[in-house]
Amino acid sequence: MMDDSEWFVEPAPQAGCSIGLRIRRRLDSAESPFQKIEILETEDFGKLMVIDGCIMLTERDHFIYHEMLVHPALWTHPDPARVVIVGGGDGGTLTETVRHPHVQEVIQVEIDRAVTELSLRHFPEFAPATSDPRVQLVFEDAIRWIERAPDASIDVLLIDSTDPIGPAEGLFEKQFYEICRRRLRPDGILALQSESPFLYPHLVRGIHEKLAAAGFRNRRLFPFPQPTYPSGFWSVTLASGRIPLDAFRTDADGSVNRALRYYSPALHQSLLTGLPVLFANLTGGI
Helix, strand or coil: CECCCCEEEEEEHHHCEEEEEEEEEEEEEEECCCCEEEEEEECCCCEEEEECCEEEEECCCHHHHHHHHHHHHHHHCCCCCEEEEEECCCCHHHHHHCCCCCCCEEEEEECCHHHHHHHHHHCHHHHHHHCCCCEEEEECCHHHHHHHCCCCCEEEEEEECCCCCHHHHHHHCHHHHHHHHHHEEEEEEEEEECCCCCCCHHHHHHHHHHHHHCCCCEEEEEEEECCCCHHHEEEEEEEECCCCCCCCCCCCCCCCHHHCCCCCHHHHHHHHHCCCHHHHHHHCCC
16 A cells, blocks of 8 residues: 555554555556556665555565575476476566576466566566566466366476465465375475465464475475565475475586575575574474
8 A cells, every 4th residue: 555655555464564665656557357466666676566455576676585486496306397387477486497497398377467467568677588488478377277287297386476365365275285296296396485484474384284284295494585575584485295305406507596696505505404493493393
């Protein structure tokens, strides 16, 4: 929401706090059959995408989230040839995915074409990835797409969804995780945004419980700072049914990591070595 002093404020009423960005002007908006999308220009964080009143990304800090959703999963998988992105209509996750030369095919399944159209118009840094010959853009309900996909056909499945309300609610259910596990190859990896472990520990624990019940025996929580999300702290969860998640490949010639601004092998290793106690307790014993 916008207040009288031209600040965009996203409240987190369940946590008793909010986050705000000073706005210079409104640039664009669209009301799709699924949600309301707004593009605003901020004073300090560049352009801002808002969906249904929630911050999706800013030019200044989106790279942290997108790098952490993509690179831990792709470097952990032994050979991520076929990648499917659920959601991610802004193109940030796709941009990070196509940096990997091992990836031979990327299918992005986004329910709302309007998100991609507005992003291509206002965030041109994401545009080149959409024309990569390995990429296929699909606009439909991702749950239905995954239901129709063949078993054992995906190496890495990246769930780049909004919060677990509205169009994305079904992406956080045990039934969906069970379908994802079957569609993944035996050494496949699921990576999903798993909310703020600081503000919403019950949601994070619930996600891990549902993943475990769906047959994902191995799970890892990767917390990271995200300045413009509520609490400034967010997380990604990696899950697999078979392969361990405590080792990863390295970028032998540096061709991928040279382009990155947050993820690094040292950071990856540090998160495997030990989480802060506050977050480790969220997944212990599940």
